[in-house]
Amino acid sequence: MPFQIDFGGRKQERVVGIDLGTTNSLVAFMDLTAPKIIPGEDGDKLVPSVVSFSESGEIVVGNNARRLLITQPERTVYSVKRLMGRGAADIQEELKLFPFHMAEDSESVIKLRLGDVELTPPEISAYILRQLKKNAETYFGEPVTQAVITVPAYFNDAQRQATKDAGRIAGLEVLRLVNEPTAASLAYGLDKRKNGTIAVYDLGGGTFDISILKLHDGIFEVLATNGDTHLGGDDIDNLLIRIGLEDVASEWGMDVSGSQEAVQLLRRAVIQAKEELSFAPVATVAFEYRGRNYRREITRDLLEQLIAPIVERTMGPCRACLADAHVKVADIDEVVMVGGSTRIPFVRQAVEKLFRAKPHTELNPDEVVALGAAVQAAILSGDLEDKLLLDVTPLSLGIETMGGLTSKLIHRNSTIPASATEMFTTAVDGQRNVLIHVVQGERELVKDCRSLARFDLKEIDPMPAGLPRIEVRFLIDANGILNVTARDQRTGKEHSLEVKPSYGLNDEQVEAMILESYEKAEEDFRERQVREARVEADNILTALDKARQNEAWFELDGEERAAIEKPVNELLMVYHSDDHLLIRAKIDEVNEATTKLAENMMNSAVRGALKGTKI
């Protein structure tokens, strides 16, 4: 149990920091002065972002679920982050490489079919979050309901909203979504150097981000950010898997690419080889399937040839980011590396060459984002007042105008919160509705941008065309999520607005999922507390049974014994209730009533010990 300080009875709820990663997820908190990762039940700090749904309805998350990837691939999901906030059309490419099965009615929201259940990506992510929440609750011995969750800086509105939805479904109030590279810079405590310009290069399992920040007396001001939300270590794995499958096809004369079990076994083998190649010049891919063996040596040279195009794909965003930040390479004082893929020497060399600075790699690249999230959690709790993050929106926000063109309202790399106001009116006499189509992206044509949502200004008073004046305010909040409000200029009143998100869940759907899971989560926590209280009751009752054999028991008079038996009987009565507070109250009473007995036992033990020395 962690050391706790009582702040005059006003106990503030803890806010945890969560890195919800493509490959692994972590939860951390601010422990007095430094952020600290909370390990899972198995003692592992990394919780693999894998969820498995067994036939019996049991849900397994993390290392255990990863093992089920091999035996139960149909019921097990990994890398679900790649699907967050995406539509069915977006993920056709992913489906070629990942063994996901989409459910029939996947239109604006993807649903995955896992055995007999159908779930959306936010619901699946919520299971990972719930596991992390549980780990934190076990660690603290109290409920945890507030969190900061990190997202790739280049995540769009729908992907951010999906992450926030996942938090809500898991029973967490998401106080802030923080961009992963920005969080990493917080963890590095780079503000120790008071002023300077830093670049954060973050190549994770499935996403790539580059951010350039300016430090100014504890203010972390993001100047620009860029990236690719579909680029990461997964892509390297897939290249290696393809080689393995081709080799197997020619050596065994057998195409195993249709077998999920085979592909998952091979995936595990190539990941191991890939990781070894960061430390050794040669590694072996060893794969056994149905009694047949495949072995192949892979040299670091070959890996580097293979991944060169992937690394090159990260260089474009880096250069664009420098240009957007109005910063020259020579201005960069430090470079920070984040994400497991930055362990690859070839990636480090490329970054060092581009920025002409030796990158920071002191902190574990798998943990640094979660640690930073914990620092941000402390900032939000008011525990850290000297630091402040000023982040930006990665993509421009616009609305559709005549002829399918976009009109930009908020430009990319604007510091958030950012806002824009537009006046809308009607085109036809008596028109009652105005539809506003909001998009995100840099391109001129609406069809080349990402559709965010359609906002319907409803119930406009019938008037001649052009007379209604409705002021619409677009606000990108500190989470990078769009909020829209409308006001009738004539009446000064809020105007009703119906939101139809293009991708993702609407409010009612999220509410329904929350309700379902909330009850479950509450139940889980209560149940655990009751179980813990019963264990404690068992301990004290066992100890008392032993004490009844002790001579000290016989030294008590009848009244004294009765004074003990009364709370003991009461404890036995409440033992099977589901009120852990009541059980604990009775435990306390028993403890108090047995003080004298305990003293007597101690004395007799001492006497016994003294007797022993005489012999």
Added chain:
Amino acid sequence: MDFACWQCGQAAPGLFCAHCGALQQPPAGYFELFGSEEKLALDPAALERRFYELSRQLHPDRFGRKPLIERQHSEQASSVLNDAYRTLRDPITRAEYFLKQRGLDIGEQRSKDVPPELLEEVFELNMALEEMRAGDTSARPQLEQARDRFTNMLEQIDRQLENEFTSYDGAQRPEVLTAIRGLLNRRRYIQNLVNEVEKELPGSALSD
């Protein structure tokens, strides 16, 4: 502004209530939020200092444990602050904002009309651009020359603007504002020409 504080009901004179310290509904005006005089010539370093100072006071991260209404005020205040800083730190957008606040909207003046003194040059430039688009790279030196000339013009306009800013801040004569508007329109026109040319000269700039 003499609104009552939403929290303690006292007359609230500033951004933060003088009695209970609660954050109030922020002003919509950029200069007012910065607590700065309405001037066209601003010291960028002082503006940046003030921006950081206000960010520390107003950012939503500072209001995590505060009542909802204050959190909303903070979100609004920070968004206005960020928009204001973005607008005011660049002399061109600052001047456009300044004029708009005084009813001199640049947007309405925006037109495709070529400034008469540039008529001949723009005609020739368009010919060269068309040749380039048709694949005739012999127009390249001419385009590069034009780009350099127009870029020089922009720099000249920027110097003129700077002088006019100081002039207006000194005496606040309305005809100076009209002159500034003229310069801004001319600047915008030339900037568009430069952008057009750069599009046809790949590798010459990093702009998007």
